[in-house]
Amino acid sequence: MTDAVTTARLEVRPPVEADRARFVEFLCDPDFMVFYPVSYTEAQANAKFDHLLALCQEIPFGKQPVVERATGRVVGYTGADYLEVEGRTWLEWGYRLIPECRGLGYATEAGNALLAVARRTYEGELLAVIAPDNVASQKVIGKLGFTFWKQAPVLGDLCNLYTLLVQRP
Template sequence: MIVTETPRLILRHLTLDDVDDLATIFADPVVMKFFPNTRTSEETKGHIKWIFSCYEKYGFGLWATIHKADNQFIGRCGLIPQRVDGQEEVEIGYMLAKEYWGKGLATEAASAIRDYGFALGCHRLISLIAPGNIASQKVAMKVGLTYEKDTIIQEKAVRVYAINRPTFP
């Protein structure tokens, strides 16, 4: 099911047919540099099943990211339920295959995810980003998130970037 589109991307629900494509991305140590470790195909399948539970419980989750120009699966992005310092939050998350970095695609995806989250009724969205992940921090700032604080999530230091839904008179 297509969730939303941008000029260059289709964001759709993940399926078990996406396991191999996502596992290839999760197996790349360059892509996974700021994550605890790479993931196997079996771990990727478990991750996708967790995402299915998010679709069911929250009505959102991470989505397959398809590059329209070549119809390739290039990553996963979307909305992720998070608990940060005791507070329930919704995160804008994005991860693309390294061949697609530096083209503005993560910014394009994050912008669409932000707008989708606000349209769903979220009043605030965050991104949790490793302190050394400057590229992801730049994406967050380009779509309007600002640095809020440093915290620890699952024993890992992260920077919290946040944006509140705009209010109009």
């Protein structure tokens, strides 16, 4: 497991059991899950959180809570998780923030901080999957260094796919 990374405004750290209720709340909220095909049920959200706990034991830049340092509240998550696309298992980069924290640069700030961990610990290609009408997220993924690859169906929806080649220094 990796340690927390901090920026001027944020901390990105591995999830802990105390984060469960907040993550279940997020994953069951349609406003938080906008641009995802469905919101989770409580049971699905708990299973997803269990998956994230295990994932961060394996991948130092797995999906992790984004904590607003000024308030101490978890405002979303960023990082990578496994995703099957076109018969290949990818490390898929993603992020979600609570609605009131969108548009503040948090996704880019947290993403860059955790991508620095990826660059120290991983070599390979990362994938990002973004809804074509999610213009704000397309701008964020570009700021993180990803480039447009193509449009393809993912989980039943046509999505824009972006890639980033990560190489250790």
